[in-house]
Amino acid sequence: MSESAFQIFVNALLANNFVLAMFLGLCPFLGVSGKLDTAFPMGVATTFVMLVASLCAYGLNLLLSAFHLEFLRLISYIVIIASSVQLVEMVLKKYSPALFRALGIYLPLITTNCAVLGVALFQTAREYDFVQSMVFSFGGGAGFTLALVLMASVRERLTLSNVPDLAQGTALSLMLAGILSLSFMGFAGLGG
């Protein structure tokens, strides 16, 4: 595939935003986007895990393809992701305990974040090389963070508004997400 790094980054960030266009990472998106203070660190942590996962997946894929063991791909990807999350947890616990406590249960849940496994699977399917993979995962993580931050900002505002209580909760978040997704469709074709 001959996409340039810039195109891949812009696409993953905006036009094919992981959350709003590709439907990856929705559980944390709906769960953690209540407050801006937790949304942004969550986005950054997820981006970091995505970068690590992308790196490992690239290496793993080369290894598995060399030995014709493609059927072990999924299992090895998910095990590496689970290990990366453990690693990030330990690092955070040691160097930033406040952040560790703030993220709480959501940190181990990054393992089941479809966006992380999605990055690994998509970059394999599209046969990206090393640079393309790194840029793809960084753009995807940035897009995830962007969507989270946007959603959190709007939801924080909405707590002060007069929303009919029938719609409160997840229904409202989903409608919001739909409008955000609609607006992101305007980025189609950006970056070539």
Next chain:
Amino acid sequence: MSDQPSSDKKVIPIAVAAPDAAVPESPTGAMIRTLGLVSAICGLIIVGAYQGTYDAVAANKRIATERAVFKVIPAAKSIAEFVAQPGGGIAKVGAGDSAVPPGTVKFFAAYDESGKLAGIAAEGGAKGYADTVRIMFGYQPDCQCVVGIGVVSMRETPGIGDKIITDKDFLANFTALDLKLKDDLSTLAHEVKAVKHGSKTSAWQVDAISGATITSRAVGKAINDAAQALLPRLVPNLDKLKPS
């Protein structure tokens, strides 16, 4: 652990040890044993599933490929798979090989009922609106042009992007799309590109579907990239494609 008063008298502990502390750490042996057991069972299941479905999957893939090739080269009756190698030669792919060596480009030589070369079919892919658009195009060495396209896979918007399958004017682009090489056979003479709807002037341009520019551009780019990679290696070796 319950608090023991620090006196010499023998005291009976009042409270039992706290529940948390009573659960012993599992021995490493048990953990390793379980992980080993799980890996063995799961390994068996995966390998069993892979082997069990291998033939069916290969058959499905072959049928899909054949259907795509027959669509773009209607006169075809049989297909042979080849790869164009980085060094410049071409080689036939054996029946059992499935892996494509890096740097090679896969293509299909289609033969009609009398055994003559009816055309070449190759796949190309490019980023469309939603995801990769993969198309198969048919190439005629005599006119050095594309004679037809078929969509292998795409995830474009229904009703908009998927018009590339049905729009007759768009498909007419590909009845004689120019893929001539430069005189030194090193690269395409003209880049295959999609142009705005209604502004096509040359045989190597693709008239985009109005309102589906991005998908149309993807089709043009897919053909261009595939042809750029394949034709310089294929054209000098065309005679090698004659059936043996």
Next chain:
Amino acid sequence: MTIANTPQTWDEFMEGVWKQNPTFVMILGMCPTLAVTVSAVNAISMGISTALVLIASCGLVSMMRNVTPKEVRIAVYIVIIATFVTAVDYAIQAISLALYDALGAFIQLIVVNCIILGRAEAHAAKNPPMPAMINAAGMGAGFTIGLLSLGVVREILGAGTLFGIGLFGAGFQPWVIMVLPPGGFFVLGAWLLFFAWLERRKLRKAIPLAEAAQHV
């Protein structure tokens, strides 16, 4: 199974379908719910695939629950789930490449579907195989129903067909947004609104009855 067990089994099954419906009540497994429900066929296929993985994984987890030390349990669950997803992945390829292409990466993403890991941890690890698998089947059925409810609406509105069969005449202008990402969000939000409204109606009806009971 004795007769006394049968209502319990049915309850186990129905719990996943209604009271703890993964899509509408627990709000789990959102990624595939919104991504593949552009048509009813895709929705059912994804639902059945997930249900199969659920049942098989919960079965194996339950069978191994007494030999699984708690420190490695998550790793064990993940490996088991990934195994069955890989198997289902190959099975779908063998059945229909077109379906495989339509469902795309989301087949493999079943591995990170929170429903499965959640069920394994909460239920299968603590119960014998049969109840675990029945509960899993209920969850799978509930998930499939959730997927179908979205798939049917999005297909009818967005393409004018149902299971591929055209419903309206040739002049039908499909509401294309329904089969695009925003449509998924809107339709699920609409369903949740609908269920909230049903809940409220049920509560409203219950209040006069409760008040009447008080006065007796």
